[in-house]
Amino acid sequence: MPAPRKYDQETRDRAVRLYQERRRDHGNESAIESRRRIGELLDINPGTLRGWIERVEVDAGVRPGVTSEDNAELVKLRKENAELRRANDILKTASGFFRGGGARPQTFLIVDYIDAYKDRFGVEPICRVLSEHGIQIAPSTYYAHRSAQRVSQADWDDAHLANQLADLWRANRSLYGVEKLHAAARRAGIDIGRDQVARLMGIAGICGVTRGKHKTVTTRRDKTAGRHPDHCNRQWDTPTRPDQWWVADFTYVWTLMGFVYVSFVTDVFSRRILGWRVSTSKTTPLVLSALEQALFTRRRTDVRFTSTGLVFHSDAGSQYTSLAFTEALIEAGITGSIGSVGDALDNALMESTIGLYKTEVIGQNARSWTGLRDVEAATAEWVHWYNTTRLHSSIGLLPPLEYEADYLMSTAFPTGEVA
Numbered sequence: 001m002p003a004p005r006k007y008d009q010e011t012r013d014r015a016v017r018l019y020q021e022r023r024r025d026h027g028n029e030s031a032i033e034s035r036r037r038i039g040e041l042l043d044i045n046p047g048t049l050r051g052w053i054e055r056v057e058v059d060a061g062v063r064p065g066v067t068s069e070d071n072a073e074l075v076k077l078r079k080e081n082a083e084l085r086r087a088n089d090i091l092k093t094a095s096g097f098f099r100g101g102g103a104r105p106q107t108f109l110i111v112d113y114i115d116a117y118k119d120r121f122g123v124e125p126i127c128r129v130l131s132e133h134g135i136q137i138a139p140s141t142y143y144a145h146r147s148a149q150r151v152s153q154a155d156w157d158d159a160h161l162a163n164q165l166a167d168l169w170r171a172n173r174s175l176y177g178v179e180k181l182h183a184a185a186r187r188a189g190i191d192i193g194r195d196q197v198a199r200l201m202g203i204a205g206i207c208g209v210t211r212g213k214h215k216t217v218t219t220r221r222d223k224t225a226g227r228h229p230d231h232c233n234r235q236w237d238t239p240t241r242p243d244q245w246w247v248a249d250f251t252y253v254w255t256l257m258g259f260v261y262v263s264f265v266t267d268v269f270s271r272r273i274l275g276w277r278v279s280t281s282k283t284t285p286l287v288l289s290a291l292e293q294a295l296f297t298r299r300r301t302d303v304r305f306t307s308t309g310l311v312f313h314s315d316a317g318s319q320y321t322s323l324a325f326t327e328a329l330i331e332a333g334i335t336g337s338i339g340s341v342g343d344a345l346d347n348a349l350m351e352s353t354i355g356l357y358k359t360e361v362i363g364q365n366a367r368s369w370t371g372l373r374d375v376e377a378a379t380a381e382w383v384h385w386y387n388t389t390r391l392h393s394s395i396g397l398l399p400p401l402e403y404e405a406d407y408l409m410s411t412a413f414p415t416g417e418v419a
Contacts, residue, residue, distance in 0.1 A: 177208020239269040249350040257371035265294040272400030308333035
């Protein structure tokens with residue numbers, strides 16, 4: 001996956017905000033030095049930061065230039081012109097392909113046309129333009145024709161048997177597991193083996209009820225939301241490379257303006273904090289933003305990075321089991337993992353990181369935090385120090401970034417010889 005071309009808006013806003021606050025607090029410091037300091041804290045090129053600052057000033061009317069609103073309108077007009085040109089090109093190529101005749105071309109001909117020009121125009125734009133000009137076809141119709149194939153008799157038999165078993169399972173209050181459903185099927189005259197029942201139950205997505213044990217709930221969670229299995233099982237020494245397991249959690253900080261909440265995402269292998277967010281609300285965006293920043297951090301610095309297969313472990317808080325967060329994991333190809341409710345040991349590594357944060361940052365100034373911006377600025381400095389300088393006993397008394405660099409070097413030159 002190529003590196004992203006730009007930073008997310010939240011990162012841009014935060015960087016500008018920290019720069020403006022530093023300018024107010026350090027009046028004798030030059031603008032160049034302020035940009036350098038903030039850029040160093042957030043790992044952002046000072047030149048990039050300067051562009052963001054100037055954009056904010058233009059939009060605020062304190063610097064001449066084209067505002068974001070005017071620029072957005074220009075981009076919109078250019079996009080519309082590009083779409084019109086593409087639509088004209090589609091109609092020109094289609095008229096030559098179908099050679100007139102008045103009647104709607106047969107579907108297989110339309111599919112052949114889309115196959116011929118999809119790399120140039122894209123499937124959806126072609127379908128939209130053709131439909132707008134009387135040749136009705138939906139993208140789903142095209143894909144259905146492309147994927148159509150003859151179903152084998154064995155697949156048909158499996159489908160019918162799976163449906164029979166599902167009906168039988170529902171008839172028994174959706175309670176039966178493999179053993180009982182197999183017996184019920186035999187009693188109903190269905191000639192089927194136990195292993196076949198187990199396989200078809202998996203295909204049908206049905207399973208037997210299991211008895212749960214009562215647990216004391218210490219995490220606020222949504223009881224109606226689904227939750228991921230625990231793929232970590234406290235085996236924090238398992239990962240052998242970066243981006244194999246990530247862990248996450250959030251904590252609260254009391255300020256004079258009320259509580260603020262701080263979320264983190266940490267790489268288990270290197271202990272590097274990849275994403276963090278400070279907010280006055282402990283809803284899903286608090287943890288979702290930290291995940292998005294972690295993904296952006298990796299994609300920006302490593303074009304080979306892929307999140308597919310990565311395990312993301314958290315507690316059972318409603319923020320991590322919400323539909324929006326679950327969809328974000330699925331979209332990124334990440335496997336969710338949730339520890340048992342009420343057991344802090346199931347997320348012990350993240351509890352340790354937050355403990356360090358509370359001791360090394362919040363505890364040092366416990367009674368004088370004024371609000372979100374105060375905490376955000378301190379957190380930015382601490383995360384930068386934590387990743388680049390702080391020594392961690394769990395990774396051989398090295399900083400996380402150095403530990404990752406050593407790993408990359410060892411995998412690039414496994415014999416220890418550098419050309």
